[in-house]
Amino acid sequence: MSTLSxxxxxxxxxxxxxxxxxxxxxxxxxxxxxxxxxGREIVHGVSFDLTxxxxxxxxxxxxxxxxxxxxAALGILPAHFEVTGGSIxxxxxxxxxxxxxxxxxxxxxTISAVFQDPASYLNPSIRVGAQVAEVIRVKQKAGxxxxxxxxxxxxxxxxxxxxxxxxxxxxYELSGGMLQRVLIAAAIAAGPRVxxxxxxxxxxxxxxxxxxxxxxxxxxxxxxxxxxxxxxxxAVVAQLCDEVLVLRQGxxxxxxxxxxxxxxxxxxYTRLLIAEHEQYGLDRxxxxxxxx
Ligand SMILES: Nc1ncnc2c1ncn2[C@@H]1O[C@H](COP(=O)(O)OP(=O)(O)O)[C@@H](O)[C@H]1O
Ligand SMILES: [Mg+2]
Numbered sequence: 001m002s003t004l005s006x007x008x009x010x011x012x013x014x015x016x017x018x019x020x021x022x023x024x025x026x027x028x029x030x031x032x033x034x035x036x037x038x039g040r041e042i043v044h045g046v047s048f049d050l051t052x053x054x055x056x057x058x059x060x061x062x063x064x065x066x067x068x069x070x071x072a073a074l075g076i077l078p079a080h081f082e083v084t085g086g087s088i089x090x091x092x093x094x095x096x097x098x099x100x101x102x103x104x105x106x107x108x109x110t111i112s113a114v115f116q117d118p119a120s121y122l123n124p125s126i127r128v129g130a131q132v133a134e135v136i137r138v139k140q141k142a143g144x145x146x147x148x149x150x151x152x153x154x155x156x157x158x159x160x161x162x163x164x165x166x167x168x169x170x171x172y173e174l175s176g177g178m179l180q181r182v183l184i185a186a187a188i189a190a191g192p193r194v195x196x197x198x199x200x201x202x203x204x205x206x207x208x209x210x211x212x213x214x215x216x217x218x219x220x221x222x223x224x225x226x227x228x229x230x231x232x233x234x235a236v237v238a239q240l241c242d243e244v245l246v247l248r249q250g251x252x253x254x255x256x257x258x259x260x261x262x263x264x265x266x267x268x269y270t271r272l273l274i275a276e277h278e279q280y281g282l283d284r285x286x287x288x289x290x291x292x
Pocket of ligand 2: 066067068198199
């Protein structure tokens with residue numbers, strides 16, 4: 001038996017390196033999604049593994065199938081769409097067999113999401129604190145007062161200044177950035193293991209966008225949350241993601257560690273996306289490349 005002092009001398013990195021890699025909390029295997037009404041396949045095989053505390057980015061222009069991929073993982077595909085190939089595992093369980101009741105209990109508590117346009121997800125005539133508290137009451141089976149207290153804590157956790165005041169405000173009284181923080185608070189209220197941010201910062205101005213991305217990184221570090229970050233903006237992905245998938249017309253044209261893909265893009269389409277972004281200062285987010 002080693003003494004405590006000996007144990008303390010073992011570098012943490014060493015222990016981590018020897019440990020087995022954690023099991024993926026979300027595992028997407030060659031997923032294909034089809035539009036039954038149109039009789040055509042829209043997403044032609046997407047694969048990635050997401051372990052706790054990691055972030056996968058999905059980038060590609062509008063209409064490339066990013067949102068459909070996310071919706072498949074959330075069990076909320078539009079009416080005539082279905083997964084027609086591959087598999088999705090959430091916490092080691094194949095989602096194919098989930099009943100609507102199982103989905104209801106998993107959404108929020110295992111996998112959760114925030115989208116563009118936060119205002120549309122809030123009731124304009126109910127104070128935001130009450131709306132966040134409602135999520136807590138339903139998902140955590142908490143009583144009214146406990147839910148209310150927890151709502152204030154969550155609004156503080158998403159770095160809203162004066163959360164007590166915000167609780168009593170209506171959505172129209174808050175800025176877009178504040179509303180997105182409220183939505184993130186609601187999305188993490190039940191302690192999900194995966195959070196999908198689908199164009200969550202697209203509608204926000206650049207400064208606020210950067211603040212929200214920092215917030216997501218902070219939540220990931222503090223809670224081991226795994227993130228799927230979807231954006232048509234490479235700079236967003238560069239800032240946050242360990243791995244990136246480049247999607248074009250439902251096809252993954254390139255996939256790999258973010259820095260590698262951005263420094264050494266292999267596909268012409270990725271190069272095009274990078275070229276488009278260079279004028280907006282993508283370099284700011286790229287780590288300087290180490291000399292070989
Ligand atoms: N609700 C829907 N009804 C009909 N077609 C849809 C719907 N949602 C998505 N699609 C089709 O699937 C394609 C991919 O959509 P989506 O995943 O939303 O793209 P992205 O998020 O990358 O912009 C779109 O080009 C569109 O043709
Ligand atoms: Mg989309």
